[in-house]
Amino acid sequence: MHETDMTKALIMTVRQWWEEQPERPLIETIHLIVGQFTCVEPASLQFAFAAQTQNTWLSGAKLAIRETPLVAYCHPCQQEYTPEMGLRYACPNCQQPMEEIRSGRELKIDRIEYTLATGAEQELVECTGGVC
Numbered sequence: 001m002h003e004t005d006m007t008k009a010l011i012m013t014v015r016q017w018w019e020e021q022p023e024r025p026l027i028e029t030i031h032l033i034v035g036q037f038t039c040v041e042p043a044s045l046q047f048a049f050a051a052q053t054q055n056t057w058l059s060g061a062k063l064a065i066r067e068t069p070l071v072a073y074c075h076p077c078q079q080e081y082t083p084e085m086g087l088r089y090a091c092p093n094c095q096q097p098m099e100e101i102r103s104g105r106e107l108k109i110d111r112i113e114y115t116l117a118t119g120a121e122q123e124l125v126e127c128t129g130g131v132c
């Protein structure tokens with residue numbers, strides 16, 4: 001299952017960051033950005049994450065998924081459009097097949113919310129490369 005491997009990669013990325021912290025923070029929520037044009041099913045990802053973090057150092061952490069829509073760019077028309085599957089992802093204006101994707105293929109960590117032992121709430125803004 002694709003989402004299982006994806007989740008492993010995600011947990012490894014978070015773990016690397018976590019181990020670099022002088023105080024090991026308690027991770028509350030991992031915010032992910034998932035493009036609609038990725039191979040990833042958010043529900044499956046949630047399921048895999050819950051299964052893989054159970055009774056681990058990440059136990060209790062939540063996964064928050066934000067989906068970004070698919071946006072393509074048409075060079076002849078010089079404009080962005082939202083491709084539709086029924087239209088074979090072609091430009092609705094000139095029917096040129098989709099060739100450039102501007103958004104919708106992202107799969108990355110947006111930020112991590114965590115708490116330090118001192119009780120201070122912190123937020124980390126971090127953009128990693130794609131995990132896909």
Ligand SMILES: [Zn+2]
Nearest residue numbers: 074077091094
């Ligand atoms: Zn066009």
